[in-house]
Amino acid sequence: MASHFIIEKKHKIQGQEKSLYYRGDYTWTTVFSQRKLYKTREEAEKDNDLFISCLLYTSDAADEE
Numbered sequence: 001m002a003s004h005f006i007i008e009k010k011h012k013i014q015g016q017e018k019s020l021y022y023r024g025d026y027t028w029t030t031v032f033s034q035r036k037l038y039k040t041r042e043e044a045e046k047d048n049d050l051f052i053s054c055l056l057y058t059s060d061a062a063d064e065e
Contacts, residue, residue: 005041
């Protein structure tokens with residue numbers, strides 16, 4: 001099972017706190033399966049430096065789809 005890193009941030013949308021996942025190209029999604037996966041923490045941190053957000057680790061590659 002491969003390990004991956006993702007970028008996630010919390011944001012209030014219509015009064016509810018939602019998780020937003022970075023998709024790339026400065027876009028975000030609420031759909032977990034559409035998130036951008038990084039193979040290394042270093043790759044993820046390059047994009048994460050552009051945002052005030054959380055860098056999360058997931059080891060469950062089955063969640064990709």
